[in-house]
Amino acid sequence: MSPMVTGGAAAGDGEDGGLVGRASERRRLDELLAAADQGRGGALVIRGAAGVGKTALLEYCCARADGMRVLRAKGVPFEAELPFSALYELARPLLESLDELPTQQADALRATFAIGGAGPVNRLAAYVATLSLLATVAERAPVLCLVDDAHWIDHASAEALLFTARRLLADRVAIVFAARDASSFDAPGLPELPLSGLTSDSGLRLAMRSGLGRRAAAELVAATAGNPLALIELPAILTEAQRQGRAPLEHPLPVADRIERAFLAEARNLPEATRQALTICAVSEASALALLDQALKVEGLDLGVLDPAVDAGLIGVRGQEVTFRHPLVRAALHSAVGPGQRRSAHLAIAAVLTGADEMDRRAWHLAAAATGPDEEAAALLAETAERAQRRGGVVAEARAYERAARLTPDPERRASRLYGAVRAWTNAGSGVHAMALADELLALTQRGDLRCQIKALQVHLAQQHGGTDTVDETYLAEAEAYARTDPVSAGKMMSAAVNQCWPRLDVAGMLSVCTRAMELISGTAGTAGASDTAHASDTAHAWDITQAAHASAATWPKGPIRLAAAQVLAGLPGGAALARDCVTACGNRADGSAAELAEVLCWLEDYDTARSLLEREIGEARAANDVFLLAYALTRLAGLEYRTGRLHAAYRAATEAVLIAEQVGLPAQRANALAMLALVEALLGEEAQALARVDSCRLLMPPGFRDIEARIRYAHGMSAVVAARWTDAVTDLEWIRSAQLRGGITEPGWLPVTGNLAEAYAHLSRPDQAADLVRQLDAGTGRITTRAAVARVQGLIAAERGLDDAFATALAACDPAVLPLERARTLLCYGQRLRRAKRRRDARRQLHAALPLFEAIGAQGWARRCRAEINATGRQTPSRDDHATGQLTVQERQIALHAAEGLTNRQIATRIFLSPKTVEYHLGNIYRKLNLRSRPELIRYLSRPAPSELD
Incomplete structure (x- = not known):
């Protein structure tokens, strides 16, 4: 009989921790534990084949963890469907510390572990709470987490622990995973310790301890590549002649198969x-x-x-x-x-398994026992899916719904459960699998309402995963067909087609599907075909549709909001009023409607209403831990902030949106968030960072998404504008302008391109082209940003004798309280013109008025240009030391801005998914780099009001 060993560990021979060999591996683990003990947290993935000694190294860690609190979890194949089961095993000894966490985080873990708390819980909330719990406990004693057979732990636990492991920095926490060479436990961003077999000498010692002669031992070491478990277990199934080396081993020798055969023998x-x-x-x-x-x-x-x-x-x-x-x-x-x-x-x-807390296990065992359709098992699995949804186990929810559908005898009930699986896989970020199930579902059911829902979801999925060809004539015709029996569902299906129009910048398509959707929902045009929507241009009918949209806003605002967006982009009358009419309807919703409407209101420059909508929806998203909505809304908040000259606030929102979008993993959402951050960094004057974001965004951007391409080019173009690289700016801005014209976008507020393009032509001494663009803008909507840009460019191209009058008009067009950045840019241009007219004293007056505005806003790129212009007048202006934020890393700047907002370390940690100790560590670096001594100094440094131009 073979001796009992733990997890395939090699037996001891007096070496540290009972291990044979493994000197370099032990040294690396010792370093990890020592660093955690000294407040430098970290993680390591030990990866290798079955029986190679991964568990033995975990036992070594445990033996060496003097003074550390050791937490353990072990993956089991049959628990892979139970959300957060491995995390619960690991964290169970710490549950008495839950009350030390922020209430929302404590409730998230209680709901996640089904021990109380209010659900549903978004999985990201559980991940953040896991980090907080370990960091909190580690303040009393260092913590060592050992996760064995990580390739078998449930998906939710794996994500939570990997999320935590990637954010350990200043916490006394070490996490060691042991996993096989399997894609089921992918750990990007974590250091790995690849584990192969023992060396010849170590393997020989171990094999001989199992009763083999030296010759046989050497042969077995070579045949098994030094696999410790094989060296311990295989001698039991060898013949006596083989053990003594008198007979050769069989070749080849499949290690795992032979070990299993040994156990079965x-x-x-x-x-x-x-x-x-x-x-x-x-x-x-x-x-x-x-x-x-x-x-x-x-x-x-x-x-x-x-x-x-x-x-x-x-x-x-x-x-x-x-x-x-x-x-x-x-x-x-x-x-x-x-x-x-x-x-x-x-x-x-x-x-x-009859207890209330055992129903999930019961359901999966009954499902495993099923040999065909089984409604009892299916119903229990559907209930399991619902519980998983409340606990934030989205993958477990999806798997349970999918398995329930497979076992459901009734076709329509099977379709409903399969729809639950499609939605859950969508929320889990597994859009490709969700789309495959959606196709299966459509082949299964003829229910019009369900088909409309799944068709609309397919369009959304396609857009999120880079597809722009889901909507075609067949799709539109099918929506029309369903309108005969369920016009509301058909209208929502039709409205979803806008998700395919946006990437193509197809405003005519947007108008068509949005108008027809409102016709179907309101009954304004009966069941006419989509091709009949050409008569929407008729004034009377358009009025009817708009009125119907107003009436529908209270019950389903998304449709009217989409129609309003299309009308505003196309420059049609009524769009602005319709948008404002939808504001009240968004008040009690947290479904993205408010963020979608806020973006339209930003085009219309109704910034106060847009801010109110976004702050409310972001607050609701935080309360519900809805990370999808949060990433979407924060990106739009960043757009609002940069338009109003609040660049630091825009940076806070954009960096948080990117951070969340990276966790969500949807390509289009990540690309949009990155493009917004690139733009904000360009406006801040951080050109290298902005261009790096642009490159990252291009790698993520799905092909054919002209809207994202336009945003990327806008960030790239504005980086050139800030740096006065006017030829480069023209290249990008002209591309966007052409795309807008081809798409039918006449609204200048969508991306304020034309004014910047006209300014670029003015600086390139191409006044005719600048004047032509100014005339086009001047004939537009009369937006205040447009008026400011028009006036500034007119000042740039004005004759010298009319210079002062032109810029007086330009300055009057930009109120510093409303458009501080536009005013600062106008003052800079005024100073440039005056200097070139050799009116140096007058130039300095304007430039000295512009500089503090740029610095207060944080627009350091323009501030550098402003200083250069002042220097060119003969007066040296040194760089201000108290605006050295360029020394900060991205994470340090993010923390500094949150601190300036008045957030505590714990609040900052929650906001950006770090531990309070790590925030404190970064704040120390921030104080040192900025030569500050305290949080109040940092708040004063980053939160000063814009100075007066007369200062």
Whole structure:
């Protein structure tokens, strides 16, 4: 009989931690533990094949963790469907510390672990709470988290622990994962320790301790590539002649297969009742003796039949728990039995899982036992999916709904459950799989309302994952067909088509589908075909549709908001009024309607109303931990902030949006957030950072998304404007202007391109082209930003004798309280013209008025140009030391701006997904780099009001 070992560990020979060899690996683990003890947290993934000694290294860590609080979790294949099960195992000893967390985080973990708290919980909330819990406990003593068989832990736990591991910096926390070389545990961003077999010398010592002669030991080491578990287990199935080296080993020698055969060889010598009991143990994900005792009794057995397996060393009993010698023992026993025995074991376990907190396990065991459609198992799995949704286990929810659908006998009920799976996989970021299930669902049901919903969801999914060709004539015709029986669902399906028009910058298409959607929902035009929407241009009919949209706003604002957006972009009358009419309807919603409407109001320069909508929706999204909505709304808040000259606030919002979008993982959303951050960094004068974001955004941007391409080019073009690289600016801005014209966008507020382009032509001494653009703008909507840009360019191209009058008009057009950046830019241009007219004193007056405005806003690129102009007048203006934020890293700047907003370390940590200790660490660096001593100084430094031009 082979000796019992832990997780395939090599037996000890007096070396540290009972390990044979592994000197470099032990050294690396020692460094990780020492760093955590000294307040420098970190993580490591030990990765290698089965039996190579990963668990032995975890045991080494445990033995070396003097003074550390050790937390452990172990992946089990049968718990992979149970959300946060591994995380609960790890965190269970810490639950008494939940009250030390912010209330929202504590409630998130309670709901996640189904021990209280209010749901539903977004998974990101659970991830942040996990980081906070470990960091909080680590303030009392260093924490070591050991996660064995990480490739088998449930998806939600894996994401939570990886999220935490990537953010350890100033916390006394070390996390060590042990995983096989499998894609099921991908850990990007974490350092890895690849583990191969033992060296020849170490392997030889270990094999000889298992009773092999030197020659046989050397041959086995070579044949198994030094796999420790193989060196311990395989000698038991070799012949005496092979053990002594008198007969050769069989070649090739598949290690895992041979090890499993060794385990099964031991099991075959056991009594039949013991093998039956071992099957129940192998099939069960639970190891509690009490539960196994009940399950065995269902089969007419008792715990005593397991004694021969304990004597054989296949299983062990620790306290009240049954453990297998190695996961391969469990896997071998599970795979060796026939389907009938396996089914019987699942049913036996399901029969004793009757507690309220055991329903999820019961459901999965019944599902595993099902041999065909089974409504009982399907219904239980559907309930499991609902519980997973409340706990934030979105992948578990999706899997449960999908498996429930497979087991559901009734086609329509199957379709409903499959729709639940599609929605859950969508929320999990698995859009490709969701789209495949959506196709399956459409082939399954003819229910018009469900088909409309799934079709609309397909359009949304396609847009999020880079597709722009989902909507075609067939799609529109199908919506028309459903309108005969369910016009409201058909109208919503039609409205969803706008998601395909946006990427193409197709305003005519937007108008068509939005108008037709409102016709269907309101009944304004009966069931006319989509092709009949050409008559929407008729004034009377357009008035009817707009009125119908006003009436529909209260019950479903998204449709009217989309129509308003299309009308505003196309320069049609009524769009602005319709947009403002939707404001009240968005008041009690947190579904993206308010953020979508706020963007339209920003084009219309109704900034106060847009801010009110966004702040409310962002607050609702934070309260509900809705990260999808939060990323969407924060991107639009950043757009509002930069338009009103609040560049630091725009940076805060944009960086948070990017951070969340990276977790969400949807390409289009990430690209939009990155493009916004690139623009804000360009306006801040951080050209290198902005251009790097542009490059990253291009890698993410799905092909054919002209709207994202326009935003990327706008960021790139504005970076050139700030740096006075006028030729480069013209290239990008002309591309956007052409795209706008081709798409039918006449609204200058969508991307304020034309004014910047006209200014670029003016600086390039191309006054005719600048004047032509100014005439086009002057004939436009009369927006205050447009008026300011027009007046500034007119000043730039004015004759010298009319210079002062032109710029007086330009300055009057930009109120510093409303458009501080526009005013500062106008003062800079005025000073430039005056200097070139050799009126240096007058030039300095304007430039000295512009400089503090730029600096207060944070527009350091323009401030540098302003200083250069002042220097060119003969007066030196040194760079101001108290605006050295360029020395800060992206994360440091983000923290500094949040601190200036008045947030505490804990609030900042929650906002940007770090621990309070890490925030404190970064603040120390910030104070040192900016030569500040305290938080009040930092707040004064970054939060000063814009100085008067007369200062």
